[in-house]
Amino acid sequence: MKKSTLILAILITGIIMAQEKELAWNLYYSYENFKEQSLTNRRFKHSDIVPLIEQLKNNKIFKVDKVGNSVEGREIYLISIGNGKKKVFLWSQMHGDEPTATASLFDMFNFFSGENEFDDFKKFLLSNLTIYFIPMVNPDGAEQFQRRNIFEIDLNRDVLRQQTPEAKILKEVFDSLKADFGFNLHDQGRNYSAGNSINPASISFLAPAPDYEKSLTQPRENAMKLIGDIVNILNEFIPGHIAKYSDDYEPRAFGDNFTKWGTSVVLLESGGWRGDREKQFLRKMNYVALLSALNGIASGSFANQDLSVYESIPKNEEFMMDVILRNLKEIRNGMEFTVDIGINFEEINTNGAKDFYLKSSIEDIGDLSVFSGYEDIDLAGFTIEPGKTKPEPFNSYNELKAINPVQLFNEGFVNVILNDDNFNADYSLLPFNIILNGSNIKQYKIKTEEPANFIIRKSDEVKFVVVNSFLIDIADIGSWSGNSMVYRNK
Numbered sequence: 001m002k003k004s005t006l007i008l009a010i011l012i013t014g015i016i017m018a019q020e021k022e023l024a025w026n027l028y029y030s031y032e033n034f035k036e037q038s039l040t041n042r043r044f045k046h047s048d049i050v051p052l053i054e055q056l057k058n059n060k061i062f063k064v065d066k067v068g069n070s071v072e073g074r075e076i077y078l079i080s081i082g083n084g085k086k087k088v089f090l091w092s093q094m095h096g097d098e099p100t101a102t103a104s105l106f107d108m109f110n111f112f113s114g115e116n117e118f119d120d121f122k123k124f125l126l127s128n129l130t131i132y133f134i135p136m137v138n139p140d141g142a143e144q145f146q147r148r149n150i151f152e153i154d155l156n157r158d159v160l161r162q163q164t165p166e167a168k169i170l171k172e173v174f175d176s177l178k179a180d181f182g183f184n185l186h187d188q189g190r191n192y193s194a195g196n197s198i199n200p201a202s203i204s205f206l207a208p209a210p211d212y213e214k215s216l217t218q219p220r221e222n223a224m225k226l227i228g229d230i231v232n233i234l235n236e237f238i239p240g241h242i243a244k245y246s247d248d249y250e251p252r253a254f255g256d257n258f259t260k261w262g263t264s265v266v267l268l269e270s271g272g273w274r275g276d277r278e279k280q281f282l283r284k285m286n287y288v289a290l291l292s293a294l295n296g297i298a299s300g301s302f303a304n305q306d307l308s309v310y311e312s313i314p315k316n317e318e319f320m321m322d323v324i325l326r327n328l329k330e331i332r333n334g335m336e337f338t339v340d341i342g343i344n345f346e347e348i349n350t351n352g353a354k355d356f357y358l359k360s361s362i363e364d365i366g367d368l369s370v371f372s373g374y375e376d377i378d379l380a381g382f383t384i385e386p387g388k389t390k391p392e393p394f395n396s397y398n399e400l401k402a403i404n405p406v407q408l409f410n411e412g413f414v415n416v417i418l419n420d421d422n423f424n425a426d427y428s429l430l431p432f433n434i435i436l437n438g439s440n441i442k443q444y445k446i447k448t449e450e451p452a453n454f455i456i457r458k459s460d461e462v463k464f465v466v467v468n469s470f471l472i473d474i475a476d477i478g479s480w481s482g483n484s485m486v487y488r489n490k
Protein backbone atom coordinates (compact mmCIF):
# COMPACT_ATOMS: atom_id res chain seq x y z
CA MET A 1 0.00 0.00 0.00
CA LYS A 2 1.34 3.46 -0.90
CA LYS A 3 1.94 5.80 2.02
CA SER A 4 -0.76 8.24 0.88
CA THR A 5 -3.26 5.37 0.49
CA LEU A 6 -2.39 4.12 3.97
CA ILE A 7 -2.94 7.56 5.50
CA LEU A 8 -6.25 7.80 3.68
CA ALA A 9 -7.30 4.37 5.00
CA ILE A 10 -6.42 5.38 8.57
CA LEU A 11 -8.27 8.65 8.12
CA ILE A 12 -11.41 6.91 6.80
CA THR A 13 -11.29 4.35 9.63
CA GLY A 14 -11.03 7.25 12.08
CA ILE A 15 -14.02 9.02 10.54
CA ILE A 16 -16.10 5.81 10.61
CA MET A 17 -15.22 5.25 14.27
CA ALA A 18 -16.17 8.83 15.12
CA GLN A 19 -19.52 8.34 13.37
CA GLU A 20 -20.10 5.05 15.20
CA LYS A 21 -19.39 6.73 18.54
CA GLU A 22 -21.72 9.60 17.74
CA LEU A 23 -24.46 7.11 16.88
CA ALA A 24 -23.84 5.27 20.17
CA TRP A 25 -24.19 8.51 22.15
CA ASN A 26 -27.44 9.29 20.33
CA LEU A 27 -28.73 5.83 21.23
CA TYR A 28 -27.64 6.40 24.82
CA TYR A 29 -29.33 9.80 25.17
CA SER A 30 -32.59 8.74 23.54
CA TYR A 31 -32.78 5.40 25.38
CA GLU A 32 -35.68 6.33 27.68
CA ASN A 33 -37.92 6.85 24.61
CA PHE A 34 -37.49 3.19 23.69
CA LYS A 35 -37.03 1.46 27.00
CA GLU A 36 -39.78 -1.14 27.53
CA GLN A 37 -41.34 0.41 30.62
CA SER A 38 -43.25 -2.70 31.72
CA LEU A 39 -39.98 -4.51 32.45
CA THR A 40 -38.57 -2.86 35.56
CA ASN A 41 -36.34 -5.42 37.28
CA ARG A 42 -34.67 -8.80 36.67
CA ARG A 43 -37.49 -11.08 37.82
CA PHE A 44 -39.97 -10.65 34.99
CA LYS A 45 -41.59 -13.82 33.70
CA HIS A 46 -42.72 -15.39 30.45
CA SER A 47 -46.23 -14.05 31.13
CA ASP A 48 -44.75 -10.52 31.16
CA ILE A 49 -43.16 -10.85 27.72
CA VAL A 50 -45.92 -12.74 25.89
CA PRO A 51 -48.21 -9.66 25.62
CA LEU A 52 -45.24 -7.66 24.27
CA ILE A 53 -44.60 -10.34 21.63
CA GLU A 54 -48.33 -10.44 20.78
CA GLN A 55 -48.15 -6.68 20.11
CA LEU A 56 -45.30 -7.19 17.66
CA LYS A 57 -47.62 -9.36 15.54
CA ASN A 58 -49.64 -6.21 14.80
CA ASN A 59 -46.61 -4.53 13.29
CA LYS A 60 -45.88 -5.75 9.78
CA ILE A 61 -42.13 -5.18 10.03
CA PHE A 62 -41.91 -8.03 12.55
CA LYS A 63 -42.33 -11.68 11.73
CA VAL A 64 -43.27 -13.69 14.82
CA ASP A 65 -43.06 -17.49 14.79
CA LYS A 66 -43.70 -19.95 17.56
CA VAL A 67 -40.79 -22.38 17.40
CA GLY A 68 -41.73 -24.69 20.24
CA ASN A 69 -42.58 -25.07 23.89
CA SER A 70 -40.63 -25.42 27.08
CA VAL A 71 -41.05 -28.53 29.27
CA GLU A 72 -43.85 -26.77 31.16
CA GLY A 73 -45.51 -25.68 27.93
CA ARG A 74 -44.41 -22.06 27.68
CA GLU A 75 -44.14 -20.88 24.06
CA ILE A 76 -40.73 -20.02 22.70
CA TYR A 77 -40.78 -17.44 19.89
CA LEU A 78 -38.51 -16.55 17.03
CA ILE A 79 -38.90 -12.91 16.03
CA SER A 80 -37.34 -11.62 12.85
CA ILE A 81 -36.95 -8.28 11.15
CA GLY A 82 -35.28 -6.96 8.00
CA ASN A 83 -34.57 -8.42 4.56
CA GLY A 84 -30.85 -8.00 4.17
CA LYS A 85 -28.35 -10.59 3.01
CA LYS A 86 -26.39 -10.97 6.23
CA LYS A 87 -28.09 -12.99 8.93
CA VAL A 88 -27.70 -12.16 12.60
CA PHE A 89 -29.16 -14.36 15.36
CA LEU A 90 -29.51 -13.13 18.95
CA TRP A 91 -30.74 -15.41 21.75
CA SER A 92 -31.05 -14.59 25.42
CA GLN A 93 -31.66 -16.15 28.81
CA MET A 94 -30.87 -19.79 28.17
CA HIS A 95 -30.05 -19.51 31.87
CA GLY A 96 -33.31 -18.54 33.59
CA ASP A 97 -31.76 -16.17 36.13
CA GLU A 98 -29.83 -14.21 33.47
CA PRO A 99 -32.45 -11.82 32.08
CA THR A 100 -30.59 -8.53 31.48
CA ALA A 101 -30.26 -8.91 27.72
CA THR A 102 -33.86 -10.15 27.34
CA ALA A 103 -35.09 -6.76 28.57
CA SER A 104 -32.69 -5.06 26.12
CA LEU A 105 -34.14 -7.06 23.23
CA PHE A 106 -37.59 -5.66 24.04
CA ASP A 107 -36.06 -2.17 24.17
CA MET A 108 -34.68 -2.90 20.69
CA PHE A 109 -38.10 -4.05 19.44
CA ASN A 110 -39.49 -0.68 20.57
CA PHE A 111 -36.60 1.02 18.76
CA PHE A 112 -37.52 -0.75 15.51
CA SER A 113 -41.29 -0.11 15.92
CA GLY A 114 -42.80 3.09 14.56
CA GLU A 115 -41.14 6.17 13.12
CA ASN A 116 -38.47 8.07 14.94
CA GLU A 117 -35.30 10.10 14.48
CA PHE A 118 -33.35 6.90 13.70
CA ASP A 119 -35.38 6.04 10.57
CA ASP A 120 -32.40 6.30 8.19
CA PHE A 121 -30.26 4.17 10.46
CA LYS A 122 -33.00 1.56 10.81
CA LYS A 123 -33.53 1.47 7.05
CA PHE A 124 -29.80 0.93 6.62
CA LEU A 125 -29.79 -1.94 9.13
CA LEU A 126 -32.90 -3.66 7.79
CA SER A 127 -31.83 -3.49 4.15
CA ASN A 128 -28.44 -5.02 4.95
CA LEU A 129 -29.39 -7.48 7.67
CA THR A 130 -32.04 -10.00 8.56
CA ILE A 131 -32.07 -10.12 12.34
CA TYR A 132 -33.50 -13.04 14.31
CA PHE A 133 -34.23 -13.02 18.02
CA ILE A 134 -35.18 -15.64 20.59
CA PRO A 135 -35.82 -13.76 23.82
CA MET A 136 -35.91 -16.03 26.88
CA VAL A 137 -34.81 -19.48 25.65
CA ASN A 138 -35.48 -20.91 29.14
CA PRO A 139 -38.86 -19.56 30.31
CA ASP A 140 -39.35 -22.30 32.95
CA GLY A 141 -36.02 -21.34 34.53
CA ALA A 142 -37.06 -17.68 34.44
CA GLU A 143 -40.27 -18.62 36.25
CA GLN A 144 -38.21 -20.02 39.17
CA PHE A 145 -35.41 -17.48 38.61
CA GLN A 146 -32.95 -20.34 38.38
CA ARG A 147 -30.13 -21.11 35.97
CA ARG A 148 -31.20 -24.56 34.83
CA ASN A 149 -34.34 -25.76 33.10
CA ILE A 150 -37.07 -27.58 34.98
CA PHE A 151 -35.27 -30.94 34.53
CA GLU A 152 -32.31 -29.37 36.39
CA ILE A 153 -30.32 -29.51 33.16
CA ASP A 154 -28.04 -26.65 32.15
CA LEU A 155 -29.14 -25.91 28.58
CA ASN A 156 -25.67 -24.66 27.78
CA ARG A 157 -24.30 -28.16 28.38
CA ASP A 158 -26.99 -29.83 26.26
CA VAL A 159 -26.15 -28.83 22.71
CA LEU A 160 -24.83 -32.33 21.87
CA ARG A 161 -27.40 -34.56 23.61
CA GLN A 162 -30.38 -32.20 23.24
CA GLN A 163 -32.37 -33.88 25.97
CA THR A 164 -34.22 -30.66 26.81
CA PRO A 165 -36.85 -29.28 24.42
CA GLU A 166 -35.37 -25.80 24.94
CA ALA A 167 -31.87 -26.80 23.75
CA LYS A 168 -33.41 -28.70 20.86
CA ILE A 169 -35.34 -25.60 19.77
CA LEU A 170 -32.25 -23.41 19.92
CA LYS A 171 -30.23 -25.92 17.90
CA GLU A 172 -32.99 -26.37 15.29
CA VAL A 173 -33.36 -22.63 14.82
CA PHE A 174 -29.58 -22.30 14.53
CA ASP A 175 -29.48 -25.06 11.89
CA SER A 176 -32.33 -23.48 9.93
CA LEU A 177 -30.67 -20.05 9.89
CA LYS A 178 -26.95 -20.72 9.46
CA ALA A 179 -26.48 -17.12 10.57
CA ASP A 180 -23.33 -15.15 9.81
CA PHE A 181 -23.26 -13.71 13.33
CA GLY A 182 -24.64 -14.98 16.62
CA PHE A 183 -25.05 -13.18 19.94
CA ASN A 184 -25.13 -15.48 22.94
CA LEU A 185 -26.53 -13.28 25.70
CA HIS A 186 -25.93 -14.07 29.37
CA ASP A 187 -25.39 -12.63 32.84
CA GLN A 188 -22.31 -13.46 34.88
CA GLY A 189 -21.56 -13.37 38.60
CA ARG A 190 -21.04 -10.05 40.39
CA ASN A 191 -17.76 -11.29 41.84
CA TYR A 192 -15.87 -10.83 38.55
CA SER A 193 -13.54 -7.86 38.24
CA ALA A 194 -12.09 -6.38 35.05
CA GLY A 195 -8.58 -7.82 35.38
CA ASN A 196 -7.04 -7.04 38.74
CA SER A 197 -8.63 -3.60 38.85
CA ILE A 198 -11.03 -2.27 41.48
CA ASN A 199 -13.82 -2.29 38.87
CA PRO A 200 -16.48 -4.93 38.39
CA ALA A 201 -16.45 -6.72 35.02
CA SER A 202 -19.68 -5.02 33.98
CA ILE A 203 -19.73 -6.39 30.45
CA SER A 204 -17.54 -9.33 29.47
CA PHE A 205 -17.04 -10.70 25.98
CA LEU A 206 -15.74 -13.82 24.38
CA ALA A 207 -15.29 -15.11 20.87
CA PRO A 208 -15.64 -18.78 21.91
CA ALA A 209 -13.02 -21.24 20.73
CA PRO A 210 -14.11 -23.96 18.27
CA ASP A 211 -11.77 -26.62 19.74
CA TYR A 212 -9.39 -27.40 22.60
CA GLU A 213 -6.52 -25.89 20.56
CA LYS A 214 -8.44 -22.59 20.51
CA SER A 215 -7.96 -22.35 16.74
CA LEU A 216 -8.29 -18.97 15.13
CA THR A 217 -10.79 -19.84 12.42
CA GLN A 218 -12.28 -17.17 10.15
CA PRO A 219 -15.66 -17.09 11.95
CA ARG A 220 -13.88 -16.70 15.29
CA GLU A 221 -11.57 -14.00 13.95
CA ASN A 222 -14.58 -12.04 12.68
CA ALA A 223 -16.22 -12.32 16.10
CA MET A 224 -13.01 -11.03 17.72
CA LYS A 225 -12.90 -8.04 15.36
CA LEU A 226 -16.55 -7.28 16.00
CA ILE A 227 -15.96 -7.47 19.76
CA GLY A 228 -13.05 -5.02 19.31
CA ASP A 229 -15.48 -2.68 17.57
CA ILE A 230 -18.05 -2.97 20.40
CA VAL A 231 -15.37 -2.48 23.07
CA ASN A 232 -14.26 0.76 21.41
CA ILE A 233 -17.87 1.96 21.62
CA LEU A 234 -18.47 0.80 25.21
CA ASN A 235 -15.22 2.44 26.33
CA GLU A 236 -17.08 5.72 25.78
CA PHE A 237 -19.49 4.77 28.58
CA ILE A 238 -17.91 2.21 30.91
CA PRO A 239 -14.12 2.43 30.51
CA GLY A 240 -12.25 0.01 32.75
CA HIS A 241 -15.36 -2.13 33.29
CA ILE A 242 -15.01 -4.44 30.29
CA ALA A 243 -13.41 -7.87 30.52
CA LYS A 244 -12.94 -11.12 28.67
CA TYR A 245 -14.67 -14.34 29.69
CA SER A 246 -12.55 -17.49 30.06
CA ASP A 247 -11.79 -18.89 26.60
CA ASP A 248 -11.47 -22.51 27.72
CA TYR A 249 -13.19 -24.71 25.16
CA GLU A 250 -16.44 -26.28 26.40
CA PRO A 251 -17.50 -29.03 23.96
CA ARG A 252 -21.05 -29.15 25.41
CA ALA A 253 -21.80 -25.42 25.08
CA PHE A 254 -23.74 -23.66 22.33
CA GLY A 255 -21.36 -20.80 21.59
CA ASP A 256 -18.33 -23.05 21.15
CA ASN A 257 -20.20 -25.41 18.81
CA PHE A 258 -21.91 -22.66 16.83
CA THR A 259 -18.44 -21.20 16.23
CA LYS A 260 -17.23 -24.62 15.11
CA TRP A 261 -20.20 -24.86 12.75
CA GLY A 262 -19.30 -21.58 11.07
CA THR A 263 -21.11 -18.73 12.80
CA SER A 264 -19.18 -15.80 14.28
CA VAL A 265 -20.41 -15.98 17.86
CA VAL A 266 -20.14 -13.12 20.33
CA LEU A 267 -20.69 -14.10 23.95
CA LEU A 268 -21.88 -11.09 25.95
CA GLU A 269 -22.12 -11.39 29.72
CA SER A 270 -23.69 -8.68 31.87
CA GLY A 271 -21.90 -8.63 35.22
CA GLY A 272 -22.14 -6.11 38.04
CA TRP A 273 -22.27 -2.33 38.24
CA ARG A 274 -22.06 -0.36 41.48
CA GLY A 275 -25.47 0.74 42.74
CA ASP A 276 -27.28 -1.29 40.06
CA ARG A 277 -28.27 -4.64 41.54
CA GLU A 278 -31.24 -4.78 39.15
CA LYS A 279 -28.85 -4.12 36.23
CA GLN A 280 -31.01 -1.51 34.58
CA PHE A 281 -27.94 0.52 33.58
CA LEU A 282 -26.31 -2.61 32.18
CA ARG A 283 -29.51 -3.32 30.26
CA LYS A 284 -29.04 0.10 28.64
CA MET A 285 -25.39 -0.78 27.86
CA ASN A 286 -26.59 -4.00 26.19
CA TYR A 287 -28.96 -1.94 24.06
CA VAL A 288 -26.23 0.48 22.97
CA ALA A 289 -23.72 -2.35 22.41
CA LEU A 290 -26.05 -4.55 20.38
CA LEU A 291 -27.40 -1.79 18.11
CA SER A 292 -23.83 -0.56 17.58
CA ALA A 293 -22.74 -4.11 16.76
CA LEU A 294 -25.55 -4.44 14.19
CA ASN A 295 -24.28 -1.22 12.63
CA GLY A 296 -20.74 -2.61 12.47
CA ILE A 297 -21.99 -5.81 10.79
CA ALA A 298 -24.25 -3.97 8.34
CA SER A 299 -21.50 -1.57 7.25
CA GLY A 300 -18.79 -4.21 7.40
CA SER A 301 -16.65 -1.76 9.37
CA PHE A 302 -15.83 -4.40 11.98
CA ALA A 303 -13.54 -6.05 9.42
CA ASN A 304 -11.11 -3.11 9.67
CA GLN A 305 -10.76 -3.62 13.39
CA ASP A 306 -7.35 -4.71 14.60
CA LEU A 307 -7.27 -7.93 16.63
CA SER A 308 -5.11 -6.16 19.22
CA VAL A 309 -8.21 -4.52 20.72
CA TYR A 310 -9.71 -7.93 21.49
CA GLU A 311 -6.37 -9.30 22.70
CA SER A 312 -5.85 -6.40 25.11
CA ILE A 313 -9.18 -6.84 26.93
CA PRO A 314 -8.37 -7.74 30.55
CA LYS A 315 -9.53 -11.14 31.79
CA ASN A 316 -12.38 -11.79 34.17
CA GLU A 317 -10.75 -12.05 37.61
CA GLU A 318 -12.50 -12.60 40.93
CA PHE A 319 -11.61 -9.59 43.04
CA MET A 320 -15.09 -8.20 43.73
CA MET A 321 -17.09 -8.68 46.92
CA ASP A 322 -20.46 -7.25 47.83
CA VAL A 323 -19.27 -5.41 50.96
CA ILE A 324 -15.81 -4.73 52.36
CA LEU A 325 -15.39 -3.07 55.76
CA ARG A 326 -11.78 -1.94 56.07
CA ASN A 327 -9.20 -1.23 58.77
CA LEU A 328 -11.25 -2.28 61.77
CA LYS A 329 -9.59 -2.94 65.09
CA GLU A 330 -10.45 -6.33 66.58
CA ILE A 331 -9.44 -7.52 70.04
CA ARG A 332 -9.19 -11.26 70.72
CA ASN A 333 -7.21 -13.34 73.17
CA GLY A 334 -6.03 -10.04 74.64
CA MET A 335 -4.41 -9.11 71.32
CA GLU A 336 -5.28 -6.12 69.20
CA PHE A 337 -5.07 -6.36 65.41
CA THR A 338 -6.40 -4.70 62.25
CA VAL A 339 -8.69 -6.51 59.82
CA ASP A 340 -10.68 -5.96 56.65
CA ILE A 341 -13.89 -7.96 56.49
CA GLY A 342 -15.25 -9.11 53.13
CA ILE A 343 -18.91 -10.11 52.86
CA ASN A 344 -20.93 -11.63 50.05
CA PHE A 345 -24.67 -11.87 49.62
CA GLU A 346 -26.78 -14.73 48.45
CA GLU A 347 -30.05 -13.74 46.78
CA ILE A 348 -32.90 -15.88 48.07
CA ASN A 349 -36.05 -15.94 45.92
CA THR A 350 -39.37 -15.09 47.58
CA ASN A 351 -42.96 -14.59 46.49
CA GLY A 352 -42.94 -17.10 43.64
CA ALA A 353 -39.44 -15.94 42.58
CA LYS A 354 -40.87 -12.48 41.85
CA ASP A 355 -38.84 -10.95 44.67
CA PHE A 356 -35.83 -11.75 46.83
CA TYR A 357 -34.03 -10.99 50.03
CA LEU A 358 -30.31 -10.97 50.75
CA LYS A 359 -28.49 -13.33 53.08
CA SER A 360 -24.98 -12.32 54.08
CA SER A 361 -21.98 -14.51 54.76
CA ILE A 362 -18.46 -13.49 55.77
CA GLU A 363 -16.23 -14.39 52.82
CA ASP A 364 -12.81 -13.43 54.11
CA ILE A 365 -11.05 -11.71 57.02
CA GLY A 366 -7.61 -10.06 57.09
CA ASP A 367 -5.68 -8.10 54.49
CA LEU A 368 -8.22 -7.67 51.67
CA SER A 369 -6.30 -4.88 49.94
CA VAL A 370 -6.35 -6.74 46.60
CA PHE A 371 -10.16 -6.98 46.68
CA SER A 372 -12.76 -4.34 45.92
CA GLY A 373 -16.27 -4.01 47.33
CA TYR A 374 -19.48 -2.86 45.67
CA GLU A 375 -19.82 -1.17 49.07
CA ASP A 376 -16.30 -0.39 50.22
CA ILE A 377 -16.14 1.39 53.57
CA ASP A 378 -13.05 2.58 55.45
CA LEU A 379 -13.65 2.27 59.21
CA ALA A 380 -10.14 3.09 60.45
CA GLY A 381 -10.23 4.17 64.09
CA PHE A 382 -13.22 1.97 64.91
CA THR A 383 -13.35 -1.29 66.85
CA ILE A 384 -15.42 -4.28 65.78
CA GLU A 385 -17.02 -6.98 67.93
CA PRO A 386 -19.68 -9.63 67.21
CA GLY A 387 -23.26 -8.40 67.56
CA LYS A 388 -24.78 -10.36 70.45
CA THR A 389 -28.15 -12.02 70.94
CA LYS A 390 -30.35 -10.53 73.69
CA PRO A 391 -31.06 -13.42 76.10
CA GLU A 392 -34.56 -12.35 77.26
CA PRO A 393 -37.05 -13.62 74.64
CA PHE A 394 -40.00 -11.77 73.12
CA ASN A 395 -43.38 -13.37 72.55
CA SER A 396 -44.80 -11.61 69.50
CA TYR A 397 -43.76 -9.67 66.41
CA ASN A 398 -45.65 -6.67 67.80
CA GLU A 399 -43.32 -6.67 70.80
CA LEU A 400 -40.37 -6.60 68.40
CA LYS A 401 -41.82 -3.62 66.58
CA ALA A 402 -41.89 -1.72 69.86
CA ILE A 403 -38.17 -2.23 70.51
CA ASN A 404 -36.01 0.89 70.51
CA PRO A 405 -33.15 -0.31 68.27
CA VAL A 406 -30.63 2.28 69.50
CA GLN A 407 -31.07 1.03 73.05
CA LEU A 408 -30.66 -2.54 71.83
CA PHE A 409 -27.46 -1.66 69.95
CA ASN A 410 -26.03 0.28 72.92
CA GLU A 411 -26.31 -2.92 74.94
CA GLY A 412 -24.30 -4.72 72.23
CA PHE A 413 -27.23 -6.68 70.75
CA VAL A 414 -28.23 -7.07 67.09
CA ASN A 415 -30.26 -10.31 67.43
CA VAL A 416 -33.40 -10.92 69.47
CA ILE A 417 -35.20 -14.15 70.31
CA LEU A 418 -38.84 -14.60 69.32
CA ASN A 419 -40.90 -17.42 70.80
CA ASP A 420 -43.84 -17.49 68.43
CA ASP A 421 -44.68 -20.74 66.63
CA ASN A 422 -46.87 -18.91 64.13
CA PHE A 423 -44.11 -16.65 62.84
CA ASN A 424 -42.86 -18.12 59.58
CA ALA A 425 -41.06 -15.31 57.75
CA ASP A 426 -37.50 -15.89 56.49
CA TYR A 427 -36.38 -12.28 56.69
CA SER A 428 -37.52 -9.02 58.22
CA LEU A 429 -37.34 -5.30 57.57
CA LEU A 430 -36.66 -4.49 61.23
CA PRO A 431 -33.07 -3.28 61.80
CA PHE A 432 -32.11 -6.35 63.85
CA ASN A 433 -32.21 -10.11 63.33
CA ILE A 434 -34.79 -12.47 64.77
CA ILE A 435 -33.82 -15.86 66.18
CA LEU A 436 -36.84 -18.14 66.39
CA ASN A 437 -37.50 -20.25 69.45
CA GLY A 438 -34.04 -20.04 70.86
CA SER A 439 -33.87 -22.52 73.69
CA ASN A 440 -30.08 -22.38 73.59
CA ILE A 441 -28.96 -18.87 72.81
CA LYS A 442 -27.05 -18.71 69.54
CA GLN A 443 -24.15 -16.24 69.52
CA TYR A 444 -22.43 -15.54 66.21
CA LYS A 445 -18.69 -15.04 65.80
CA ILE A 446 -16.57 -12.99 63.42
CA LYS A 447 -15.72 -16.02 61.35
CA THR A 448 -15.83 -16.99 57.68
CA GLU A 449 -19.19 -18.40 56.52
CA GLU A 450 -20.95 -16.88 59.55
CA PRO A 451 -23.51 -14.11 58.93
CA ALA A 452 -22.19 -10.54 59.11
CA ASN A 453 -23.63 -9.03 62.32
CA PHE A 454 -21.38 -6.61 64.18
CA ILE A 455 -21.19 -3.78 66.68
CA ILE A 456 -18.72 -1.05 65.74
CA ARG A 457 -17.48 1.36 68.43
CA LYS A 458 -15.29 4.43 68.75
CA SER A 459 -13.87 4.86 72.26
CA ASP A 460 -16.47 2.49 73.71
CA GLU A 461 -19.42 4.30 72.16
CA VAL A 462 -21.48 2.38 69.57
CA LYS A 463 -21.30 4.32 66.27
CA PHE A 464 -22.39 1.74 63.70
CA VAL A 465 -23.98 -1.64 63.67
CA VAL A 466 -23.89 -4.15 60.86
CA VAL A 467 -27.02 -6.25 60.48
CA ASN A 468 -26.91 -8.99 57.84
CA SER A 469 -24.02 -6.95 56.36
CA PHE A 470 -26.08 -3.73 56.06
CA LEU A 471 -24.28 -0.87 57.81
CA ILE A 472 -26.46 1.23 60.11
CA ASP A 473 -25.25 4.63 61.30
CA ILE A 474 -26.58 5.05 64.86
CA ALA A 475 -26.89 8.80 64.30
CA ASP A 476 -29.09 8.23 61.22
CA ILE A 477 -30.99 5.04 61.89
CA GLY A 478 -34.02 6.18 59.88
CA SER A 479 -32.03 5.83 56.68
CA TRP A 480 -31.69 2.03 57.18
CA SER A 481 -32.78 0.21 54.08
CA GLY A 482 -31.96 -3.43 53.92
CA ASN A 483 -33.24 -6.69 55.23
CA SER A 484 -32.40 -8.49 58.43
CA MET A 485 -32.62 -12.25 58.82
CA VAL A 486 -34.85 -14.68 60.63
CA TYR A 487 -32.60 -17.46 61.93
CA ARG A 488 -34.03 -20.79 62.94
CA ASN A 489 -32.30 -22.20 65.95
CA LYS A 490 -32.22 -25.96 65.63
Ligand SMILES: [Zn+2]
Pocket residue numbers: 095098186187
Ligand atom coordinates in the same frame (compact mmCIF):
# COMPACT_ATOMS: atom_id res chain seq x y z
ZN1 LIG B 1 -25.33 -17.99 31.44
